[in-house]
Amino acid sequence: MTPREGITEGSCLCGKVAYEVTGAPVRAMHCHCTRCRLGRSAAHATNFFYKVDQFRWTRGQSLATEYKVPDAKFHAVAFCSHCGSKVPRISAERGVVLVPGGSLDTDPGMKPTGHIFVADKAPWFDITDPLPQHAQMPAG
Numbered sequence: 418m419t420p421r422e423g424i425t426e427g428s429c430l431c432g433k434v435a436y437e438v439t440g441a442p443v444r445a446m447h448c449h450c451t452r453c454r455l456g457r458s459a460a461h462a463t464n465f466f467y468k469v470d471q472f473r474w475t476r477g478q479s480l481a482t483e484y485k486v487p488d489a490k491f492h493a494v495a496f497c498s499h500c501g502s503k504v505p506r507i508s509a510e511r512g513v514v515l516v517p518g519g520s521l522d523t524d525p526g527m528k529p530t531g532h533i534f535v536a537d538k539a540p541w542f543d544i545t546d547p548l549p550q551h552a553q554m555p556a557g
């Protein structure tokens with residue numbers, strides 16, 4: 418996919434859902450919490466955060482289905498109801514959009530800056546990069 422200046426694009430596996438974001442992510446982290454691992458069926462999530470006004474759906478918004486963990490304050494995942502890929506979730510209450518890194522089709526221009534909730538890390542997964550590791554969420 419040819420990158421467009423200042424725009425990062427993403428989509429799901431079947432291609433029915435697509436989105437774009439304008440500008441750089443606010444932050445990006447690898448999250449090892451149990452909810453992220455189960456929600457992504459992966460060793461960990463890689464989450465990019467944007468402000469709500471940076472984000473827009475370009476296709477298939479109606480297929481983006483949300484599951485909120487019943488006993489969680491905020492934690493939810495959004496997925497394409499056709500193919501099951503994780504797609505961005507707009508968290509209006511926090512004013513952020515959480516973009517699953519694996520759904521990005523073009524380079525967001527920023528790499529994750531650390532690992533969080535390492536206390537919950539999968540025992541079969543080793544972190545081999547030099548990024549800072551936080552047992553929970555770093556303060557501040």
Ligand SMILES: [Zn+2]
Pocket residue numbers: 429430431432433434497498499500501502
């Ligand atoms: Zn899909």
Ligand SMILES: [Zn+2]
Pocket residue numbers: 448449450451452453454462534
């Ligand atoms: Zn997490």
